Amino acid sequence: MKQNNDFNFDMLDLDQFPGSEVWIAGQVDAAEESGDGKIALDICFVRMERKGGFHFPETPVTESLRFTLECLDQGILRFTNCEKQMEDSPMIKLSETLNREKLVLSREKGSYIITDGKGGKKAEFNLKPHDIRFWSDQIPAPFPRLTGRFYPDGKKEIPFSSWDQFIPGKLESIPLGYIKRNSGESPTREWLFSFYASQNEAFYGTGERFHSFNLRGQTVNLENTDALGVNNRRAYKNIPFYLSSAGYGLFIHSSAHIRLSLADISTRAAQGLVEDDTLDLFIIGGESPERILHGYRKISGFPGLLPKWSFGTWMSRMTYFSDQEITDIFTRMRDEEYPCDMIHIDTGWFAKDWVCEWTFSDERFPDPADFMKRMREMGYRVSLWQTPNIGKGNRLLEEAKEKKYLAPVSGGAETASDFSGQDMDGQIDFTNPDAVDWYKGMLKKLFDFGASVIKTDFGEDISPDADYHGLPARLLHNLYALLYQKAAFEATEEYYGEGIIWARSAWAGSQRYPLHWGGDAAATFDGMAASLTGGLQLGLSGFSYWSHDVPGFHGVPDFMNSMPDEELYIRWTQFGVLSSHLRYHGTCAREPWDYPGVSGLVKQWLRLRYALIPYLLQQSLEGLNSGFPLLRAMLFHYPEDPACREIRDQYFLGSHLLVAPVMNRESVRNVYLPSGQWTDFWTGEVLDGSRWLTEQSYPLGRIPLYVKFNEAIPFYPEAVSCTDEMTGEARTIIFDEGYTGYRNTFLGTYIDL
Numbered sequence: 001m002k003q004n005n006d007f008n009f010d011m012l013d014l015d016q017f018p019g020s021e022v023w024i025a026g027q028v029d030a031a032e033e034s035g036d037g038k039i040a041l042d043i044c045f046v047r048m049e050r051k052g053g054f055h056f057p058e059t060p061v062t063e064s065l066r067f068t069l070e071c072l073d074q075g076i077l078r079f080t081n082c083e084k085q086m087e088d089s090p091m092i093k094l095s096e097t098l099n100r101e102k103l104v105l106s107r108e109k110g111s112y113i114i115t116d117g118k119g120g121k122k123a124e125f126n127l128k129p130h131d132i133r134f135w136s137d138q139i140p141a142p143f144p145r146l147t148g149r150f151y152p153d154g155k156k157e158i159p160f161s162s163w164d165q166f167i168p169g170k171l172e173s174i175p176l177g178y179i180k181r182n183s184g185e186s187p188t189r190e191w192l193f194s195f196y197a198s199q200n201e202a203f204y205g206t207g208e209r210f211h212s213f214n215l216r217g218q219t220v221n222l223e224n225t226d227a228l229g230v231n232n233r234r235a236y237k238n239i240p241f242y243l244s245s246a247g248y249g250l251f252i253h254s255s256a257h258i259r260l261s262l263a264d265i266s267t268r269a270a271q272g273l274v275e276d277d278t279l280d281l282f283i284i285g286g287e288s289p290e291r292i293l294h295g296y297r298k299i300s301g302f303p304g305l306l307p308k309w310s311f312g313t314w315m316s317r318m319t320y321f322s323d324q325e326i327t328d329i330f331t332r333m334r335d336e337e338y339p340c341d342m343i344h345i346d347t348g349w350f351a352k353d354w355v356c357e358w359t360f361s362d363e364r365f366p367d368p369a370d371f372m373k374r375m376r377e378m379g380y381r382v383s384l385w386q387t388p389n390i391g392k393g394n395r396l397l398e399e400a401k402e403k404k405y406l407a408p409v410s411g412g413a414e415t416a417s418d419f420s421g422q423d424m425d426g427q428i429d430f431t432n433p434d435a436v437d438w439y440k441g442m443l444k445k446l447f448d449f450g451a452s453v454i455k456t457d458f459g460e461d462i463s464p465d466a467d468y469h470g471l472p473a474r475l476l477h478n479l480y481a482l483l484y485q486k487a488a489f490e491a492t493e494e495y496y497g498e499g500i501i502w503a504r505s506a507w508a509g510s511q512r513y514p515l516h517w518g519g520d521a522a523a524t525f526d527g528m529a530a531s532l533t534g535g536l537q538l539g540l541s542g543f544s545y546w547s548h549d550v551p552g553f554h555g556v557p558d559f560m561n562s563m564p565d566e567e568l569y570i571r572w573t574q575f576g577v578l579s580s581h582l583r584y585h586g587t588c589a590r591e592p593w594d595y596p597g598v599s600g601l602v603k604q605w606l607r608l609r610y611a612l613i614p615y616l617l618q619q620s621l622e623g624l625n626s627g628f629p630l631l632r633a634m635l636f637h638y639p640e641d642p643a644c645r646e647i648r649d650q651y652f653l654g655s656h657l658l659v660a661p662v663m664n665r666e667s668v669r670n671v672y673l674p675s676g677q678w679t680d681f682w683t684g685e686v687l688d689g690s691r692w693l694t695e696q697s698y699p700l701g702r703i704p705l706y707v708k709f710n711e712a713i714p715f716y717p718e719a720v721s722c723t724d725e726m727t728g729e730a731r732t733i734i735f736d737e738g739y740t741g742y743r744n745t746f747l748g749t750y751i752d753l
Helices: 289-300 323-335 368-377 397-402 433-449 480-496 525-539 566-577 599-611 613-625
Strands: 021-033 039-051 054-073 076-080 104-108 111-115 121-126 148-150 176-181 188-196 203-207 218-222 238-244 248-252 258-262 269-274 280-285 313-315 342-345 381-386 389-391 424-427 453-456 582-584 651-653 657-659 668-673 677-680 686-688 691-697 705-708 712-715 731-734
Touching: 021 054, 021 104, 021 121, 039 176, 054 121, 054 289, 076 289, 203 218, 203 525, 218 238, 238 258, 238 289, 248 269, 248 289, 280 289, 313 323, 323 342, 323 368, 342 453, 368 381, 368 433, 389 397, 397 424, 433 480, 453 480, 525 566, 566 582, 566 599, 599 613, 613 712
Parallel strands: 313 342, 313 582, 342 381, 381 453
Antiparallel strands: 021 039, 021 176, 039 054, 054 076, 076 280, 104 111, 111 121, 121 148, 176 188, 188 269, 203 238, 218 258, 238 248, 248 280, 258 269, 389 424, 651 657, 657 705, 668 691, 677 686, 677 705, 712 731
C-alpha cells in the first residue's frame, strides 16, 4: 500500500478498489429493549458520493441495519451486528464468572439513554441536531452523523469520533460505516469504526510490536506473517485488541485482516477497518490496565498454570542431528554443572533435515524411546520441532491430499517453500475435524516415545487459494495459528494431563495455549531490545507467558555462521533468566562452553534462575484469575506515571522484581525507579523512587535489579541440576532493612557478579 497521507487511500484503500461504495452511519432510527436484556438499535446508513477527495450524502440512498448492545459483565459491553453465537467462535471462551446485566432503555432530552437498571449509564446516542449560530452558508452544513458514547464501567466515556473532518465532506475518520467492494464476483462488505482519541492518549497491545512502546501515531495491519526477524513492521502474533490510557480496551472479534490507525491517519481517532461482513466490538472498561485485560480474558480465555519443569533452562540450536550428539552435549551439561531441564531438537530429527514427517531418522535415532528414557533418567525432558507444512517428497503427502487433511488448492497451485527446499503443497487443514484427529494421533505417537513438548513452528501463512473445510482462506489466515496450537496443546493435555506447547504465531485466544516465544531475532543488541518491546506488547494483549531465543536466533551478517560474541551472550542470558521462560536457541552453537570468557557467569545466572523458580510459580498463579502477565510493562503498576507509559527497556517480572537489562556494549544505561522505595537486589541499598538513575555503569555480571521495599520473595536455597532435584522447601527473603544483599542470601548461587 502506497502511503498517500489521505484517509481515502491509507484507510479506505479507494485507490486500490476504485469502484467501492462508502456508507456512513447516521442517527439511530429506532431503539427497543429486546427482551433478553439487550438493546436493539436500528441505525440508518447513508451511501456517500465521492467527489475528488470529498464525500457527500447521496440522498435518499439509505439502508437501516440492526445492531445490538449488551452488557456481558460489569465493565464489558458488546456492540455488534453479528448474529452468530459467541460460544461458536474459537476466539471466545467466556468465563463462568461473567455476570450479565440487563440493559434498560429510555429516551430523554433528545437522546437514547441506556443504563444497567441501577441507574448506571452504559451508553448514550444523541438524536438532537448539533448546536449552531448561523452566520454563513458558504460551506454546506454537516450531514447527520452517528453521535454516541459508551460507558462500560459506568464512569469513563468512550465516544465515537463523530466530527473528525475539515469541512463536512473532507473526512479523516468515520464513526461507524462500511465499504462495499465490487471488485469480485459478488460485493463484499468491510466495516469501519472510530473512537475519539484525546491529544495525550496512549495505546498499547495489538500483539507483537517491535518499534516504539506507545503505539500512538502508528497504523498497523493485523495480518499474521513470518516476520523474518523482530526489527521490522511485520509480526508473527497479531491480536485484534488494543488498550488505551483513556481507560478502556477494545477487542475486535474477527479473524479477518484488520487495519488499526491509532491517532495516526487522524490524530483525533483510534480507527479500524475490518475486512469482515459483520462488526463485533467488545468495549472493556476498568480502573487499571490489569482490570481491562482481566475483562478481555473473561471473554477470550485465561492461560493455565504451566508445569514447574518448564521454568527451567531449555537448551537448543538449529539443530542437533543425532542421539549421540545430544548424549555427548547434555552429559557435558551435567558434568560441568549447568542447570538444565529441557532438550529441544529442532529440524534435524527426521530422515531429511526440515522435511517434517513426524518420524525419527532410523539411522541417527535408531531407538527414540530408549534415547528419551536415558535423557529422562538424566533429568531432561525433550521438545520436538515440527511444522504444519507438507511438501513434495514427504511420505505423508498422498494420504494427506487424498483424505483432504490438506485443503485442495485451486488449479493445483503451490504455496511457498520453507528452508527445507521443498515446494509446499499446503498446510494441515485444522478446520477439518478428521485432519485434527490425524495430526493429534501423530503427536501422541511421539509422546509414546517420551517427548514432552511439541514446538508448533510457523502457522503464520496459509495458501490463499486453498478450499478449506470450515472457513474461507481470508477468515482462516489469522485464525490458523489458534486452531493449530489448540490441536497440539489438546493432544499434549489429553496424553499427559497438562498442556504446553512452544509456539511462534498467535491470534486472539492463543493465550489459552501457552507458551509462545518471540521469533527469529537477530543475535544483536538491537534484536534483544526489539524482542523485549514485542514481549511487553504481547503481555498487554492478554498473554501470561512469553520467551525469546537467547542470545538471538540468527547471525549477522552471516545467517548461519556469525557467532554471537560473549558480551551479547551474557547480557541476553541475564534478560532470559529474568523472563517468563528461558531458552537458548540459534543457528549455531549456543552451549555455554562455546563462550568461555563468560561461561562462569552464565552458570551462576542459571543457578539464580533456579533459585527464583518458586517466585515464578507464585507469580504465575496471579495470571489464572487476573489480567497480569508474568513479564509486565511498567504501566501495569504505575498507569498514571507519564514515564511508565513510554518505557520499553525495563519491566516487572511478577509484582516485585524491577528488571532493567543492559542492551549495549558500553554497559551503561538509565534506570527509572517509580514512586516508593526500592531495594537494590545486589547490595541491599534502599533507594527512594520517583526518579531516574542516569548514566549508571554495570559490570558484565550484573544488571539493574530492584525489589519493592519490604516485599517477600520465595526462593530455592540449594544449587540443583534440574527441577527434579527441587524436593526441599522454598525459603522466603524479605527485602527490608535486614536484607544485606545477594552475597549473604543466595548462598547456593553466589558468585561476585
